[in-house]
Amino acid sequence: MRALVVGGAGFIGSHLCDELVGGGVETWCVDNLSLGQRRHVAHLLGRPGFCFREVDVLDGESVRRLFGETAFDVVFHLAANSDIRAGTSDAFLDLRLNLLTTLEILEAMRGSGARRLVFASTSAVFGESQALLHEDHGPLKPISFYGASKLGAEAYCSVYAHTFGITTTIVRFPNVVGERATHGILFDFLRKLAATPHRLEVLGDGRQQKPYLYVSDVVNALCLVMQAQRSLFEAYHAAGEGSTSVREIAEIVVEAAGSPETTIIFGRDDRGWLGDVPRFAYDTRKLAALGWRPRYSSTAAVRHAVRRLLENGF
Amino acid sequence: MRALVVGGAGFIGSHLCDELVGGGVETWCVDNLSLGQRRHVAHLLGRPGFCFREVDVLDGESVRRLFGETAFDVVFHLAANSDIRAGTSDAFLDLRLNLLTTLEILEAMRGSGARRLVFASTSAVFGESQALLHEDHGPLKPISFYGASKLGAEAYCSVYAHTFGITTTIVRFPNVVGERATHGILFDFLRKLAATPHRLEVLGDGRQQKPYLYVSDVVNALCLVMQAQRSLFEAYHAAGEGSTSVREIAEIVVEAAGSPETTIIFGRDDRGWLGDVPRFAYDTRKLAALGWRPRYSSTAAVRHAVRRLLENGF
Numbered sequence: 001m002r003a004l005v006v007g008g009a010g011f012i013g014s015h016l017c018d019e020l021v022g023g024g025v026e027t028w029c030v031d032n033l034s035l036g037q038r039r040h041v042a043h044l045l046g047r048p049g050f051c052f053r054e055v056d057v058l059d060g061e062s063v064r065r066l067f068g069e070t071a072f073d074v075v076f077h078l079a080a081n082s083d084i085r086a087g088t089s090d091a092f093l094d095l096r097l098n099l100l101t102t103l104e105i106l107e108a109m110r111g112s113g114a115r116r117l118v119f120a121s122t123s124a125v126f127g128e129s130q131a132l133l134h135e136d137h138g139p140l141k142p143i144s145f146y147g148a149s150k151l152g153a154e155a156y157c158s159v160y161a162h163t164f165g166i167t168t169t170i171v172r173f174p175n176v177v178g179e180r181a182t183h184g185i186l187f188d189f190l191r192k193l194a195a196t197p198h199r200l201e202v203l204g205d206g207r208q209q210k211p212y213l214y215v216s217d218v219v220n221a222l223c224l225v226m227q228a229q230r231s232l233f234e235a236y237h238a239a240g241e242g243s244t245s246v247r248e249i250a251e252i253v254v255e256a257a258g259s260p261e262t263t264i265i266f267g268r269d270d271r272g273w274l275g276d277v278p279r280f281a282y283d284t285r286k287l288a289a290l291g292w293r294p295r296y297s298s299t300a301a302v303r304h305a306v307r308r309l310l311e312n313g314f
Numbered sequence: 315m316r317a318l319v320v321g322g323a324g325f326i327g328s329h330l331c332d333e334l335v336g337g338g339v340e341t342w343c344v345d346n347l348s349l350g351q352r353r354h355v356a357h358l359l360g361r362p363g364f365c366f367r368e369v370d371v372l373d374g375e376s377v378r379r380l381f382g383e384t385a386f387d388v389v390f391h392l393a394a395n396s397d398i399r400a401g402t403s404d405a406f407l408d409l410r411l412n413l414l415t416t417l418e419i420l421e422a423m424r425g426s427g428a429r430r431l432v433f434a435s436t437s438a439v440f441g442e443s444q445a446l447l448h449e450d451h452g453p454l455k456p457i458s459f460y461g462a463s464k465l466g467a468e469a470y471c472s473v474y475a476h477t478f479g480i481t482t483t484i485v486r487f488p489n490v491v492g493e494r495a496t497h498g499i500l501f502d503f504l505r506k507l508a509a510t511p512h513r514l515e516v517l518g519d520g521r522q523q524k525p526y527l528y529v530s531d532v533v534n535a536l537c538l539v540m541q542a543q544r545s546l547f548e549a550y551h552a553a554g555e556g557s558t559s560v561r562e563i564a565e566i567v568v569e570a571a572g573s574p575e576t577t578i579i580f581g582r583d584d585r586g587w588l589g590d591v592p593r594f595a596y597d598t599r600k601l602a603a604l605g606w607r608p609r610y611s612s613t614a615a616v617r618h619a620v621r622r623l624l625e626n627g628f
Contacts, residue, residue, distance in 0.1 A: 091417060091420075091421050092417070095417065099466065103405060103406070103409065106405075107405050125469075127472060127476060128476070135453065136452050136453040137452050137453075138450050138451050138452020138453065138454065139449065139450040139451075139452065139549070140452065140454065140469070140472075141472040141476065141547065142469050142472050142473055143472065143473055143476040143477050144473060144477065145470075145473060147469070147473070148466070148469035148470045148472065148473045149466075149469075151465070151466065151469040152413065152462070152463075152465065152466025152469055152470075155439075155454070155456050155461070155462035155463075155465040155466055156459075156462045156466075158441060158454075158455040158456050158457065158462065159456055159457055159458060159459060159461070159462045159589070162441065162442070162455065162457040163457050163458065163588050163589050164588075233455065235453070274477050274478075275473070275477050
């Protein structure tokens, strides 16, 4: 079996490459190294069954050439703008990195024999909702460029599935945490604490309450749907049990960093930034029915990720 | 009151300009004249309160300049790729004309004082579904580039509404018929009959069954939501009563064109082209609650449109 991981030198992508190579899958890792980092896959270089290619998938011709030269049994599309807050200052950034990359990959797949796509999407497609979000929930009212661009990308996946026969599985994640993260709340907090150990400024009032998921559980979900999924177009929600408030996360980080004297300073808004969804909950029964059991609950994922980031650098 | 109609020289747009100007609204019509046609608004040129500007809204700088120079109380965005079948051969065409135009307009509105948008969307965002489609229906699984790009555009509308305060109303139409149409089934059939009067080839098996809406009823819906809508983000479905099969339409066209000897030849597929949704039905109670009453049922709309096209040319 030969897999292509687009965005394979990124946070989640590089963990997926580890898992696939470890499982004996011939793994092609493609990344433009703008957000992904070579050091995330450096340990895989030279291993049999692993191949790294520096490709920008916004360059349609390069993508088509890649698919023309090599037959892939499955394509994982994880390339995206992982810096969600940065996306708020440029309306077109997420459009390019999330939606246009997807369309270029889908077009290249249509023109080649590749017929199996796993697409990493996000809870942000829903916007703010009090409902327990199941996969078929409507209406979808994203409030961030990140969410809108991923919803647009999902829409194109639907077209290529139903009209051109590209079997596609969408897995929607909440916040993913773990080592090799280059953005996100844990990374932010640890950076801030390193700069000013006695003071941690939190974006928002600390009451944002969301599920967090450990990166290895995400990778397990991606590998599971790759094996299990046979219908033309399916979406799955993945999340650890429970949820964690930003206040709890700040306390966990302060404690783990050994800075008990630190004053945590909260903002006034109910959200961290424009487009931040302050609370949501996922119905994960559909993925559980495939046998997925996340190892870490939401708060355990946060604790474990903080430990790993402190051990391995951030 | 000053309104901007983007795509104002197009099929629906030019009828909307007629209605607004007739109602005493200062109306700015913007069109790049790629699909819109100057003759559709020629009768309005020089009338007080009407202003035509040739602008390509994909040119963000031109759009921002327009919004910088003039304050608009309401913006109607009707610019789109109206040739839905043509979109099937270029994956990026609908993305540019439907989604990117929307994002450029939203960005220009964000940067100016314009805070009121009415966006023309489509039943195609849903894909194939047996349900009576209400506005909050999920999941959305478009099967055409047209549907995916409009769904992506709706997603961006949601972001600008919820995060940047652009009050937005989305009105989703089924097939719209009437004079000045430059594409679509009636136009196709009339053209074919003019070329070969004894033979009408139909795309698909003729059993596609959809609601059709007369253009004046669409314009009434757009003007009604402009006046009625005050919440930040709302969607409405507009459709005439009932639905009409492609077979019926072929028979209506043949009869109206005075070609009773014409042989109608049906295809084998259940749909006219890749991405065609063969049947769907709308729940229109939300728009009816605002007082909207379409003048024409689906089949009456088709009959009336065929008459008007034959009278006025196509």
